[in-house]
Amino acid sequence: MTADPGTLRAVRGGRPMRSGGAPRHHILSVLVENKAGVLARVAGLFSRRGFNIYSLAVAPTDEDERFSRITIVVDVETAPLEQVIMQLDKLVNVVSIDELSPAEAVERELVLVTVAVGPTERSQVIQLAGVFGGDVVSVGGDRLTIMVAGRPEKIDDFEGLLEQYNVVELQRTGRVALPKLDRRH
Amino acid sequence: MKLTGAQALIKSLEMQGVDVMFGLPGGAILPVYDPIIDSSIRHILVRHEQGAGHMAEGYAMATGRPGVAMVTSGPGATNIVTPLANAYMDSTPLIVVSGQVATPSIGTDAFQECDITGVTMGITKHNWLIKDVADIPRVVAAAFHVATTGRPGPVLVDLPKDISNQPMEWYWPETIDDLDLPGYHPVTLGDPVLVGQAAELIASAHRPVLYVGGGVLKARAAEALRALADRTGIPVVTTLMARGAFPDSHPQALGMPGMHGHYTAVTAMQRSDLLINLGARFDDRVTGNVRTFAPEAKVIHVDIDPAELGKVRMPDVGIAGDCRQVIEELLLAMDAHGDAPVVQDLEPWWHQIRQWQERFPLHYSDDDGRAIKPQSVVEQLRDAAPPDTIVVAGVGQHQMWASQFWTFDSPYTWVNSGGAGTMGFAVPASIGAKVGRPDRTVWAIDGDGCFQMTAQELVTASAEQIPVKIAILNNAYLGMVRQWQEMFYEERYSEVYLSPDLPDYVKWAEAMGCVGIRAETPEDVGPAIEKANSIDDRPVVVDFRTDAFEKVFPMVPAGASNDDIVVHPDQAAQR
Numbered sequence: 001m002t003a004d005p006g007t008l009r010a011v012r013g014g015r016p017m018r019s020g021g022a023p024r025h026h027i028l029s030v031l032v033e034n035k036a037g038v039l040a041r042v043a044g045l046f047s048r049r050g051f052n053i054y055s056l057a058v059a060p061t062d063e064d065e066r067f068s069r070i071t072i073v074v075d076v077e078t079a080p081l082e083q084v085i086m087q088l089d090k091l092v093n094v095v096s097i098d099e100l101s102p103a104e105a106v107e108r109e110l111v112l113v114t115v116a117v118g119p120t121e122r123s124q125v126i127q128l129a130g131v132f133g134g135d136v137v138s139v140g141g142d143r144l145t146i147m148v149a150g151r152p153e154k155i156d157d158f159e160g161l162l163e164q165y166n167v168v169e170l171q172r173t174g175r176v177a178l179p180k181l182d183r184r185h
Numbered sequence: 186m187k188l189t190g191a192q193a194l195i196k197s198l199e200m201q202g203v204d205v206m207f208g209l210p211g212g213a214i215l216p217v218y219d220p221i222i223d224s225s226i227r228h229i230l231v232r233h234e235q236g237a238g239h240m241a242e243g244y245a246m247a248t249g250r251p252g253v254a255m256v257t258s259g260p261g262a263t264n265i266v267t268p269l270a271n272a273y274m275d276s277t278p279l280i281v282v283s284g285q286v287a288t289p290s291i292g293t294d295a296f297q298e299c300d301i302t303g304v305t306m307g308i309t310k311h312n313w314l315i316k317d318v319a320d321i322p323r324v325v326a327a328a329f330h331v332a333t334t335g336r337p338g339p340v341l342v343d344l345p346k347d348i349s350n351q352p353m354e355w356y357w358p359e360t361i362d363d364l365d366l367p368g369y370h371p372v373t374l375g376d377p378v379l380v381g382q383a384a385e386l387i388a389s390a391h392r393p394v395l396y397v398g399g400g401v402l403k404a405r406a407a408e409a410l411r412a413l414a415d416r417t418g419i420p421v422v423t424t425l426m427a428r429g430a431f432p433d434s435h436p437q438a439l440g441m442p443g444m445h446g447h448y449t450a451v452t453a454m455q456r457s458d459l460l461i462n463l464g465a466r467f468d469d470r471v472t473g474n475v476r477t478f479a480p481e482a483k484v485i486h487v488d489i490d491p492a493e494l495g496k497v498r499m500p501d502v503g504i505a506g507d508c509r510q511v512i513e514e515l516l517l518a519m520d521a522h523g524d525a526p527v528v529q530d531l532e533p534w535w536h537q538i539r540q541w542q543e544r545f546p547l548h549y550s551d552d553d554g555r556a557i558k559p560q561s562v563v564e565q566l567r568d569a570a571p572p573d574t575i576v577v578a579g580v581g582q583h584q585m586w587a588s589q590f591w592t593f594d595s596p597y598t599w600v601n602s603g604g605a606g607t608m609g610f611a612v613p614a615s616i617g618a619k620v621g622r623p624d625r626t627v628w629a630i631d632g633d634g635c636f637q638m639t640a641q642e643l644v645t646a647s648a649e650q651i652p653v654k655i656a657i658l659n660n661a662y663l664g665m666v667r668q669w670q671e672m673f674y675e676e677r678y679s680e681v682y683l684s685p686d687l688p689d690y691v692k693w694a695e696a697m698g699c700v701g702i703r704a705e706t707p708e709d710v711g712p713a714i715e716k717a718n719s720i721d722d723r724p725v726v727v728d729f730r731t732d733a734f735e736k737v738f739p740m741v742p743a744g745a746s747n748d749d750i751v752v753h754p755d756q757a758a759q760r
Contacts, residue, residue, distance in 0.1 A: 033368060036314070041306055048307050066367075086492035092311040092331060095368040 024077050025054055027100040027107065027177045028085070030070045033093040034060060041091050042070060051075070051084050055109075055174030067095060071176045100177050109175040110149040111158065112137070116166040117144055125165060132158045143168065190318040191216040191349040194282065195224050197325035200357055203253050205229060205244065205620055207237035211257025212297060214284030216349035229620065229649050234261050236613040236642040238268020242277050243617030246600045247575055247625075249405065251278035251332050252617060258284045259297030262343075263304065267607060270308040272339035274604025275426060276403060278332040279339035287347035288316060302343050310338035318351040326357070327364040335371025336490040337403055371489065375506035375514050382502045383461075383485045384518040388527055390459035390483070392534045393419045396442070399426030399603070400464015400488060406509035407431070407596040410463065413512050416519065417528045420538055422450040424465050426603045429593035439538070440547075443471040444741045445585040448545035448752060451739065453538055454479050455747045462486040464508045467497035468604070477746035487511045547589055548753045549735070554707045556732035559583065559658040562710055563590040566628060566656060569714050573598055574626040575618050579611035579635030582664035585737045587630040609638030615653045616646050626654070626718075633659040633683055633690075640693065646724045647698030654717050655699075655726045660733040661685040668736045685730055694726035702727045 032038045039058060046053050052075035061067045074084055085097055115125050125144055126136060134148035148158050152175050159170070188196065194217055198206065205227040210218040221228050231237040234256045241252025256265050262283040272279040286295040302312045311331050313324045321344075328340045358364055387393060401410055407430050414421050414437050421431045422442045431438055440447035442454055454460060460482045465471070472478040475497060486493070486500035487508055494503035504511055519527045549560040563586050576591050578584040578601040593599055600618050602610040615629035636657050646653055663681040670678050694701030700720050704713040704727060717725045738753040752760060 037302065037306070040303065044306050080495065082495060083492065086494075090490070090492055092366060092369050 024075065025073050025102070026076050026081055027102065027105055027175070028072045028074055028088070029098040029100055029177060030072060030088060031061070031095040031097075032068050032070055032091075033095060034066055034068045035093055038068070038093045039070070041093060042072075042088070045087060045091060049083075049087055051087075052077075055172075057174045057176050071174070073175055098179070100179055104180050105177045106180055107152055107175045107177040108149060109152045109155050110147065110173045111155050111170065112145060112147050113159075113162060113170040114138075114143055114145045114168045115162065116142055116168050118142070121165060125162075128158075128161060134158070186355040187352050188355045189216065189220075189349065190315075190321055190344070190351050190353060192220045193318070193321040193353055193355060194325065194344065194349070195220040195226070196355065197322045197357075198226060198253065199224060200322075201325065201329045202250075206253040206255055207231055207240040207244075207617065208255035209234055209237060209257070209261065211261050211284065213258035213286055213346045214255060214261070214282075214344070214349075215257075216346060217255065217282070217284070217344065228255075229645065231613070231645050232641045233639070234264035235267055235609070236616075236639055236645065238265040238279065238281065239271070239607075239610050239613035239639070240617030240620070240642070241279050241281075242268060242272050242275075242610075243577060243600050243614030244621040245272075245277050245279060245617075246614070247597055247618035248621035249597065250621070251280055251329060251337075253280045253282070255282045256284070257297065258286055258301070259299045261297075262299055262301040266304060266308070267605075269305050269339045269341065271602055271605040271607045271610065273308045273310070275602065276337050276399060277339065278337040280328055280332055281339065281341045283341060283343050284349075285314065285343045285345040288345045289347070291345065301341065305341050308339070309341050310336075312341040312343065314343045315345065315348055318348050318353040321348075321353065322356055323358050323364060327366055330361065330364055330366070331369060335369075336400075336488075372491070372505050373489065373507040373510055375487065375504040375511035377514065377518075379502055379504045380511065380514045380518050383504065384515060384522070384527070386459055386483060386485055386502060387417065387419075387461065387515075388522075388525070389529065391529050391531070392453075392457050393417075393459040393461060393528070393531070394439075394453050394457045395419050395421040396424075396454065396460045396462045396465050397421055397427045397430050398424045398463065398465025401427055401430045401508045402464075402596055404464065404489070404508035404510075405596075406463070406507075406512055409509050409512040409516070412516060416516060418531055418535075419461070419528065420453055420535070422446075422454060423593075424468070424471060425588055425601065427465070428588055428591075428599040429596045432594040433592045434594055439542075441588055443468075444473070444743075445589065445737050445739065446471075447547060447589070448739050448750060449538060449541040451741065451747050451750050452541055454482075456537075457482045459483050459485070462488075462500070463512065464488060466493050472497070473741045473745055473747040477748065479747075544759050545739070545752055545756055548738070548756055550753075550755055551707075552732070557704065557707050557710060557729055559660065559729070559731040559735055560586050560590050561707070562656065562658060562729050562731065563587055563630060565710055565714055566630070567591050569711075569718055570628060571626050574628055575600060575615075575622060577601065577611050577615040577618055577627065577629040579629075579631045580606045580608045581632045581635060582660075582668065582735075582737050583630055583632040583635070583658040585665075586658070589737075608632075608635045611635055612639045612653075612655060613642045615655070616642060616651050619646075619651050619653045629653060629655045631655055631657050632664060633657055633661065633685075634663045636690070637683075637688070640697070643694065643697040643699050643724050643726070650722070651724065652721050653724050654720075655724065656717075657690055657726065657728050658731050659685055659690065659728050660731045660735070662733055664733075665737070667733075671736070672740075673742065690726060690728035694724075694728075697724075699724040699726050704729045
């Protein structure tokens with residue numbers, strides 16, 4: 001949904017339904033002008049209005065160097081999604097906002113993790129990375145760094161399975177997302 | 186044509202039709218002050234940068250044109266942060282140009298450096314740090330466009346000193362497309378489907394109220410509102426920001442709603458079955474406890490800022506659009522109904538409203554004339570004032586009495602600090618209003634606490650021959666805080682006493698080049714006002730020594746339900 005204030009329909013109750021296991025987060029794909037301070041404006045708005053961010057990823061768009069895309073995962077428990085979108089839309093540097101509900105989006109995330117390994121664990125961790133389609137990206141005398149990319153739930157699972165090992169450092173990127181394609185097109 | 190950045194900035198302001206600006210020079214803005222000597226723009230030299238900001242706001246609120254202020258970097262810029270925050274809360278079009286240290290020095294903690302675009306990010310509609318001299322005309326044009334369209338608001342343009350000194354080839358952006366604002370598209374026309382739904386809701390309501398906010402004034406919609414009120418016969422409340430948008434003398438006017446609103450305005454909203462919110466924002470000072478506010482009312486909410494729709498109270502019909510255009514669309518939709526009535530029979534509703542008005546009019550006791558009552562001063566100022574006098578207030582008890590007891594009969598005659606509640610607003614804002622409307626009498630009704638915060642700007646007024654009139658309702662206290670301590674802190678008065686005669690306001694006024702007058706007894710009030718009104722060649726300050734124990738009624742205690750409105754003790758038996 002592109003935020004189009006002209007045709008806003010008021011909704012009673014405000015917050016999106018979350019019964020039946022509906023997710024409490026939504027993904028906003030925000031196209032912004034590639035200008036100094038834009039990220040501070042967006043982040044400042046969230047903190048000023050008391051909206052929570054789960055994760056945030058920023059990169060220039062391929063299409064046009066004037067613009068960047070910020071992917072924000074928003075906690076919709078803290079504020080009605082409509083409010084978040086409408087307040088974001090007021091930022092002069094925000095060009096457009098696409099709301100991606102998790103059911104209609106492809107989401108991906110990447111994790112880098114360094115694990116301290118003894119001789120027996122080394123092969124187990126390498127095997128585990130293989131199961132998750134990951135790569136060993138750096139090898140030290142008693143450490144391995146592994147990269148895994150995929151759906152955020154998959155990263156969660158991988159992280160969970162690593163708990164029995166000695167994780168030295170772990171860094172997730174936060175998710176990026178695009179709309180799911182319609183099969184008919 | 187080759188210009189320096191500084192010359193291009195001043196020329197851009199001229200291109201925008203700026204006739205006056207308020208400011209104070211300093212190191213980083215020095216280059217821009219040189220071409221001012223040769224410019225058609227009148228520059229008013231203030232004594233403190235906060236004064237420049239509030240003057241520009243007063244100018245904007247009285248004229249509808251954007252106010253312009255110019256300051257230097259660092260402390261010059263931070264001194265105007267309060268006016269920016271004030272203008273942001275009250276949606277006032279304000280353009281601030283600030284000097285900045287030279288670009289190679291930015292980020293080095295240079296002398297008088299401050300990251301003012303960072304500081305003001307949350308209290309401006311947008312701000313710009315100019316890094317290329319060629320951007321100056323475009324950014325100035327964009328700044329005016331953003332400040333004055335959609336929901337108006339303050340903007341800041343930060344200009345580094347080296348950029349001011351660089352040469353550039355002059356141009357002027359011809360169209361909005363040249364402003365490089367790909368993300369800025371304010372809506373003005375309401376969705377016709379929603380307007381039709383609003384007309385249907387109005388037609389079926391039995392206890393409707395037109396809840397009119399500052400957006401009606403911003404949209405120059407007072408005439409359209411009058412037509413809607415006349416057409417429908419619906420009662421009208423005007424918020425603190427909308428006083429004057431609908432004539433107080435009109436039989437449908439119920440006055441101001443809110444914490445210190447008229448009993449009837451507060452109660453009519455509370456009992457309403459349809460609130461027609463035009464350019465108001467369900468501010469906490471209007472709603473009281475939101476959960477118990479107007480529990481039976483459906484809501485039509487018209488606002489040019491879509492983010493206001495559903496921010497506090499979910500509307501049944503939310504229309505993003507300019508108040509004037511939407512009201513006009515609504516009237517057309519009613520015309521299209523043909524002979525069908527546009528409203529229900531509102532007689533039973535009016536019968537109820539008249540009862541409230543008879544039982545709980547605004548009231549104060551004159552206590553047999555022992556002391557000057559502040560409300561009486563406002564009434565006597567009002568009765569002696571020429572039509573369309575502009576009234577300016579600071580923040581506190583005096584502000585509430587001014588709003589309650591003045592009779593506002595035309596738009597843009599009331600200038601005050603609403604959302605931010607900025608004490609010290611009145612003196613500089615009245616100067617700005619008088620500069621914008623030299624044909625009008627401008628009375629500032631101020632408190633003694635407020636006056637002390639910004640009084641030095643009367644030096645500016647004297648030097649620039651701006652004959653404003655200041656009525657200090659001097660009760661020797663921070664009166665509103667004193668009132669809360671009396672009512673809610675068991676009369677434990679903490680740090681609210683100011684003294685009636687320290688400073689000596691008459692001597693202070695005279696030292697600043699004004700006429701100083703004192704009124705100590707109720708008999709002094711009339712002659713003091715008469716004398717003040719007879720002076721038109723310099724500013725006048727009248728020190729009214731008012732009753733320190735007077736409180737503002739009615740009052741809805743903070744966080745309480747509007748159902749629990751506290752009336753004047755004389756009226757309490759009638760509840």
